[in-house]
Amino acid sequence: xxxxxxxxxxxxxxxxxxxxxxxxxxxxxxxxxxxxxxxxxxxxxxxxxxxxxxxxxxxxxxxxxxxxxxxxxxxxxxxxxxxxxxxxxxxxxxxxxxxxxxxxxxxxxxxxxxxxxxxxxxxxxxxxxxxxxxxxxxxxxxxxxxxxxxxxxxxxxxxxxxxxxxxxxxxxxxxxxxxxxxxxxxxxxxxxxxxxxxxxxxxxxxxxxxxxxxxxxxxxxxxxxxxxxxxxxxxxxxxxxxxxxxxxxxxxxxxxxxxxxxxxxxxxxxxxxxxxxxxxxxxxxxxxxxxxxxxxxxxxxxxxxxxxxxxxxxxxxxxxxxxxxxxxxxxxxxxxxxxxxxxxxxxxxxxxxxxxxxxxxxxxxxxxxxxxxxxxxxxxxxxxxxxxxxxxxxxxxxxxxxxxxxxxxxxxxxxxxxxxxxxxxxxxxxxxxxxxxxxxxxxxxxxxxxxxxxxxxxxxxxxxxxxxxxxxxxxxxxxxxxxxxxxxxxxxxxxxxxxxxxxxxxxxxxxxxxxxxxxxxxxxxxxxxxxxxxxxxxxxxxxxxxxxxxxxxxxxxxxxxxxxxxxxxxxxxxxxxxxxxxxxxxxxxxxxxxxxxxxxxxxxxxxxxxx
Amino acid sequence: xxxxxxxxxxxxxxxxxxxxxxxxxxxxxxxxxxxxxxxxxxxxxxxxxxxxxxxxxxxxxxxxxxxxxxxxxxxxxxxxxxxxxxxxxxxxxxxxxxxxxxxxxxxxxxxxxxxxxxxxxxxxxxxxxxxxxxxxxxxxxxxxxxxxxxxxxxxxxxxxxxxxxxxxxxxxxxxxxxxxxxxxxxxxxxxxxxxxxxxxxxxxxxxxxxxxxxxxxxxxxxxxxxxxxxxxxxxxxxxxxxxxxxxxxxxxxxxxxxxxxxxxxxxxxxxxxxxxxxxxxxxxxxxxxxxxxxxxxxxxxxxxxxxxxxxxxxxxxxxxxxxxxxxxxxxxxxxxxxxxxxxxx
Numbered sequence: 001x002x003x004x005x006x007x008x009x010x011x012x013x014x015x016x017x018x019x020x021x022x023x024x025x026x027x028x029x030x031x032x033x034x035x036x037x038x039x040x041x042x043x044x045x046x047x048x049x050x051x052x053x054x055x056x057x058x059x060x061x062x063x064x065x066x067x068x069x070x071x072x073x074x075x076x077x078x079x080x081x082x083x084x085x086x087x088x089x090x091x092x093x094x095x096x097x098x099x100x101x102x103x104x105x106x107x108x109x110x111x112x113x114x115x116x117x118x119x120x121x122x123x124x125x126x127x128x129x130x131x132x133x134x135x136x137x138x139x140x141x142x143x144x145x146x147x148x149x150x151x152x153x154x155x156x157x158x159x160x161x162x163x164x165x166x167x168x169x170x171x172x173x174x175x176x177x178x179x180x181x182x183x184x185x186x187x188x189x190x191x192x193x194x195x196x197x198x199x200x201x202x203x204x205x206x207x208x209x210x211x212x213x214x215x216x217x218x219x220x221x222x223x224x225x226x227x228x229x230x231x232x233x234x235x236x237x238x239x240x241x242x243x244x245x246x247x248x249x250x251x252x253x254x255x256x257x258x259x260x261x262x263x264x265x266x267x268x269x270x271x272x273x274x275x276x277x278x279x280x281x282x283x284x285x286x287x288x289x290x291x292x293x294x295x296x297x298x299x300x301x302x303x304x305x306x307x308x309x310x311x312x313x314x315x316x317x318x319x320x321x322x323x324x325x326x327x328x329x330x331x332x333x334x335x336x337x338x339x340x341x342x343x344x345x346x347x348x349x350x351x352x353x354x355x356x357x358x359x360x361x362x363x364x365x366x367x368x369x370x371x372x373x374x375x376x377x378x379x380x381x382x383x384x385x386x387x388x389x390x391x392x393x394x395x396x397x398x399x400x401x402x403x404x405x406x407x408x409x410x411x412x413x414x415x416x417x418x419x420x421x422x423x424x425x426x427x428x429x430x431x432x433x434x435x436x437x438x439x440x441x442x443x444x445x446x447x448x449x450x451x452x453x454x455x456x457x458x459x460x461x462x463x464x465x466x467x468x469x470x471x472x473x474x475x476x477x478x479x480x481x482x483x484x485x486x487x488x489x490x491x492x493x494x495x496x497x498x499x500x501x502x503x504x505x506x507x508x509x510x511x512x513x514x515x516x517x518x519x520x521x522x523x524x525x526x527x528x529x530x531x532x533x534x535x536x537x538x539x540x541x542x543x544x545x546x547x548x549x550x551x552x553x554x555x556x557x558x559x560x561x562x563x564x565x566x567x568x569x570x571x572x573x574x575x576x577x578x579x580x581x582x583x584x585x586x587x588x589x590x591x592x593x594x595x596x597x598x599x600x601x602x603x604x605x606x607x608x609x610x611x
Numbered sequence: 612x613x614x615x616x617x618x619x620x621x622x623x624x625x626x627x628x629x630x631x632x633x634x635x636x637x638x639x640x641x642x643x644x645x646x647x648x649x650x651x652x653x654x655x656x657x658x659x660x661x662x663x664x665x666x667x668x669x670x671x672x673x674x675x676x677x678x679x680x681x682x683x684x685x686x687x688x689x690x691x692x693x694x695x696x697x698x699x700x701x702x703x704x705x706x707x708x709x710x711x712x713x714x715x716x717x718x719x720x721x722x723x724x725x726x727x728x729x730x731x732x733x734x735x736x737x738x739x740x741x742x743x744x745x746x747x748x749x750x751x752x753x754x755x756x757x758x759x760x761x762x763x764x765x766x767x768x769x770x771x772x773x774x775x776x777x778x779x780x781x782x783x784x785x786x787x788x789x790x791x792x793x794x795x796x797x798x799x800x801x802x803x804x805x806x807x808x809x810x811x812x813x814x815x816x817x818x819x820x821x822x823x824x825x826x827x828x829x830x831x832x833x834x835x836x837x838x839x840x841x842x843x844x845x846x847x848x849x850x851x852x853x854x855x856x857x858x859x860x861x862x863x864x865x866x867x868x869x870x871x872x873x874x875x876x877x878x879x880x881x882x883x884x885x886x887x888x889x890x891x892x893x894x895x896x897x898x899x900x901x902x903x904x905x906x907x908x909x910x911x912x913x914x915x916x917x918x919x920x921x922x923x924x925x926x927x928x929x930x931x932x933x934x935x936x937x938x939x940x941x942x943x944x945x946x947x948x949x950x951x952x953x954x955x956x
Contacts, residue, residue: 162723163733166786168683170737171710184727333805334776433893447894448669477668477832479891482876486890504805507878534880548807549880550835557839559811563775 009260015253023069031063035218043236055225055239056232059218065246068220073250075132075215076201079139084194086140087147092178092186094148095155106152109145117142117204118211125213135205135214142204143197150193154186192262199254206247222247294361295498296322296345296383296466301358301368303340303349305567312567313356315340315522319594320500324465327492327499329513329530331506331545335564337522338502342468344368345500346385347375362466381411384459388471390451394443400454401427401439407461426457431487449480453487460491468500473508485512506549510534515600518542521565521575524594528601538603541576574604582607619695620656621826622713622794626689627653627679629672647899649675650850653689655828659793662820662827664837664858666873667847670895673830676847677796680828681713682706693794711741714787718799720779724771730782731757731767737789756785761815777808781815788819794826801836813840835877838862846870849898849906852925856943866928866945868952869907905947913952923948 032050038058046053052061087109094105121138128134158164159182167177202222208214209223217224222243229239303315315337322328330338343349345360345367360367362382370378379385387393395403404426405419412419420439427435430453443451452472459467469488473481489512491497501512509516509530516533518526518541526539537543547558562579565571571578573588580587584607592606630646650672657663667673678684680691682698691698693709701709714737717723725733731753738744744752754764760781771779780800787795797816801809817840820827831837837844838858845855846869854867865871872889891910896902902909904919911918928950929943 162717162719163725165683166715166717166723166783167736169681169710169713169715170740170786170790171707172736172740173707176740181725185725333807449894477895478834478876478878479668479872480894481878482888482890483892485878505878506806507880510880510882511878545807546880548810550806550833550838550877551880556817557806557810557813559809559814560807561811563777563808 006264009257009264012253012257012260016257019069019250019253020073022066023073026063026066026070029066031066032060034059034063034067034220036060043232043239052242053236053238056228056236061239061242064220064225065222065242068222068225068243069246069250071132071215071219071221072202072205072223072247075135075139075205075221076198079136079201080143080194080198082136082140083143083147083197084190087144087149088151088183088190090144091148091151091153092155092182095152096159096174096178096182106148109148112141113145121208121213130213130216132215132219135208138208139201139204143201146197147190147193150189151186154189155182158182158185188262192258195254195258195261199251199258202247202250202254206243294321295324295326296320296360296362296367296500298341298345298360299358301341301344301360302356303337303344303353304356305353307568309568313522314353314567315344317594318358318519318522318524320517320524320527322466322498322500324498325492325496326515327501327513329501329503329509329516330519331503331509331516332519333504333564335521335566336519338519339470341519342385342470342500342502345468346379346383347372348385377411380407380459380464381462382464383466383468384462384464385468385470386452386455386459386472388474390448390455391443393455394451396443399440399442400446400451401441404439404454404458404461407458411462422461423457426461427454429460430454430457431483432457447480449476449483452476452480452484456484456487456491460495460497463495465496466498466500468502470502471504472501474503474505481508488512506534506545518545521570522567523575523591523604524602525576525604526602527594532601538597538601538608539576539605540580540582544579544581618658620692621659621661621694622655622657622680622828623692623695624653624655624676624680624689625692627676627686627691628688629675629679629684630687648850648901649898650679653679653847653850653852655680655845657794657826657828659826660820660824661843662825662829662841664841664844665828665830665847666832666834666837666844668832668895670849670898671847672850672898673832673847674798675850677715677798677828677830680794681715681796682709683715708741711737711743711790712792713794713796714790714792715796715798716780716783716787716800718802720776720783720803721771723783724779726771729768729770730774734767734782734786734789737786741790743790752789753785756789757782759788759819760785761811775808776804777812780804780808780812784812784815784819788823792825794828796828796830798830799832800829802832809836816840833877834862834873846873849895849901851906851922852946853907854943854945854947855925856929856945860929860943864929866943866950867907867947868911868913868949870945872910872912913949915949917948926950 036059038054041054041058042056044050044054044058050060050062052065055061055064090105090109094102120142124138125134164177164181167181205214205221206223206226209221210227215221215224225243226240229243233240298318298320301315301318302313304311304313318341320328330341332338340349340353344355347370355368358368362378365378365382394400401420401423404423405416408419408422424435424439427438432438432450432453446454473484476484485508488499492499503509513530515528516530517524518539520541526533526537526542533542534546537546544560548560550557560579565575571588573590574592577583577587592604594602594604596602597608627650628648629650630648632646653676655663665673665676675684679686682691685699693713698706724730734753734756735749738749738752750767753767757764757766762778762781774782800816801812804812813836819825829837829841841858843855844858844861846853846867848869854861854865854870861870862874865874872891875887875889889912893910896909904921905923908914908918923946925944925946927942928945
């Protein structure tokens with residue numbers, strides 16, 4: 001929860017508390033009796049005794065306003081509370097027990113939703129007679145389905161979580177699971193619903209009282225006051241103003257509380273992207289050095305993310321070089337910055353993150369600090385990307401063939417039919433059987449492996465010379481992973497595709513890559529040809545990663561003790577020192593630079609030459 | 612059986628079959644796909660302290676087997692005996708009491724812990740449900756459990772979001788161990804973790820298993836994770852057992868083409884391993900519409916016409932398969948009519 005949303009919660013809460021307090025304390029304020037008539041002074045203006053004047057029967061307006069607030073707020077709060085209790089119980093029972101209970105609770109509530117509220121109110125009032133009690137009953141009945149629905153939806157999403165299954169496995173009784181595990185997890189939306197309902201109940205109470213279906217005169221209520229004032233609008237327009245003002249103020253404060261509650265419970269602030277002035281003015285003009293003939297070259301990339309505790313740098317000074325036709329693997333654990341590096345190259349960083357420094361070229365086109373239009377021309381045509389989860393990268397409501405065709409149309413002028421035909425050829429190219437039929441399938445109709453093939457077809461649609469693949473096989477089964485790796489190797493061989501392959505799996509690196517860059521805590525710690533690096537690593541982290549990989553032989557894999565340091569708490573010296581078995585005191589002095597140890601190989605460990 | 616009767620297995624599954632209805636309460640007249648048979652005729656005998664690996668691709672029914680064995684899901688056919696007691700015959704209270712002795716560790720370290728409660732309270736749940744410790748004793752017991760899984764005792768007051776994936780998985784293990792179970796189902800406990808953390812958690816499970824004498828069903832899609840932890844391995848495909856046997860033997864000489872393909876598909880640091888890779892064509896068929904005969908035949912490089920004719924029964928293979936050999940449960944069995952081909956190839 002951020003400090004700002006907490007402050008808003010306090011302000012809104014204080015506003016609601018003030019209104020409630022004024023209503024509750026009305027009898028103690030020494031105001032005139034709200035029902036005592038004084039016909040001699042009807043429509044009298046403000047005076048010392050009557051701060052807001054007197055109404056058509058000479059009753060004190062301020063007193064009626066506060067006493068009316070008592071009635072309105074009491075009716076609203078108690079009906080909301082009753083609806084909350086009953087609705088939540090029904091929703092939780094229906095969502096958790098399902099079956100017949102679901103039919104009796106949640107579906108029965110849907111029937112209530114079918115009654116027009118006014119009709120329902122008239123029916124109940126006719127049966128029970130008007131009054132505050134009847135009003136509470138009517139409002140509660142009206143609001144129960146809302147709570148039941150919110151609770152039901154919450155339970156359905158929470159009950160699918162493993163921690164609920166864990167409680168069952170522990171042998172917990174159902175009431176315990178419902179009360180102690182499910183209820184706290186759906187409390188957020190229910191609280192928001194409560195404040196919404198309370199606000200709307202105040203309005204509805206006024207409306208029903210206005211129509212004569214609610215509070216009985218002479219008991220003051222805001223709705224009755226409005227009804228009375230309407231009759232004498234021409235003589236005393238101010239009489240209409242006061243109850244309306246009270247109503248509006250109450251609703252606004254309640255809605256404010258509702259918003260603050262929601263923000264406080266669900267703290268997902270959308271961070272603003274700070275663009276530096278020079279970036280806005282001269283995009284792409286800053287890089288001075290020229291590229292050196294590599295397919296893709298990245299120099300000194302540093303990524304910054306603003307957090308409430310100040311900026312952090314999850315990627316620092318990363319330099320990479322990709323020759324044409326080559327596969328470079330970026331390997332590291334979660335939190336190593338490998339995915340951010342890939343996203344930065346395509347200008348796809350999340351809004352909170354920005355490139356703080358660094359330059360990159362795709363052949364001789366600069367990549368970082370480019371405007372969106374330039375990047376859009378490059379993406380797909382000159383550099384493509386595939387992701388770990390193809391389900392979230394594909395449009396769920398469009399056939400996959402059309403999606404591939406659109407990728408082609410984005411960079412070529414051709415008819416939709418020609419694009420569709422090419423899409424089918426591409427599906428065939430990536431090994432999808434029966435491509436004509438599959439082209440009309442939606443993503444959810446395909447398996448994970450098929451979807452990844454569709455993503456690859458989309459990525460190669462415009463024959464880009466460079467592709468970035470971010471964990472493309474991590475979510476797949478081993479037999480499907482083997483298929484996809486074989487496909488990528490084919491594409492490399494036939495189309496001369498240069499590939500940056502981001503993964504956490506060293507065996508996959510050994511299978512597919514020519515060179516490897518090992519990343520740790522946002523830095524490259526070792527680079528070199530795969531075979532050389534894996535047979536004789538020059539950095540203790542690479543060695544430890546290799547030892548933790550599953551092996552063919554009889555030696556069980558060895559874990560690396562400890563965790564990757566988060567970017568806001570980096571060790572002062574070598575980032576790996578706290579987990580390193582070869583650490584000496586000098587390692588903690590200052591972060592060691594990446595040094596070229598031998599031809600084509602670099603390491604950040606200053607002790608690489610020692611045995 | 613010759614001589615003394617075999618000791619009673621801790622967990623015994625006989626002919627477990629589980630169907631999931633494709634039509635629900637709200638679609639009584641649906642004409643959609645037929646019921647999906649997630650698991651068919653699954654047998655297992657698990658002795659005290661024994662670890663069995665259950666391996667298969669997603670959709671093979673391995674998680675369903677885990678839940679069937681724990682009684683979290685009732686079988687459509689067959690039965691599960693825990694120390695000779697049929698889970699089906701138990702009423703709610705007796706089943707809940709039995710839960711103290713069998714526990715589960717989940718795959719996803721994020722959804723397996725309640726985000727709203729401190730982890731210590733979640734570990735203590737099992738203690739209070741089964742009245743294993745008073746409210747006063749519980750904190751000391753929780754601290755002990757946390758230390759047992761390699762965490763600090765003062766971590767009890769923290770919330771799940773304050774831990775890394777590997778630490779959360781350790782907390783999940785501590786929660787499962789709180790009731791002192793004899794049988795633990797580990798449902799892909801390391802699949803969501805970084806490789807360096809995977810090795811740590813596997814080592815922890817191996818250590819706990821020997822120290823506490825836990826019987827364990829280790830579910831995994833990754834054969835290599837099973838290798839160092841399990842005595843036996845069962846390979847599942849489309850809800851049916853393809854092969855089962857002692858881990859070392861199955862890894863060294865798989866006798867079912869599916870096991871051989873699975874083993875060869877695992878990416879390896881060793882270039883020699885890659886030379887004779889078997890890349891399976893196609894994908895897992897829909898369990899709603901399985902192939903006739905051997906369910907694997909549509910992807911099998913060795914399939915012949917006879918494979919479509921009948922569902923092959925698992926039969927003894929390997930060194931102990933000859934006539935007169937002990938037909939005990941520990942033998943190496945494969946459900947393939949051409950298993951001798953695999954042995955040669």
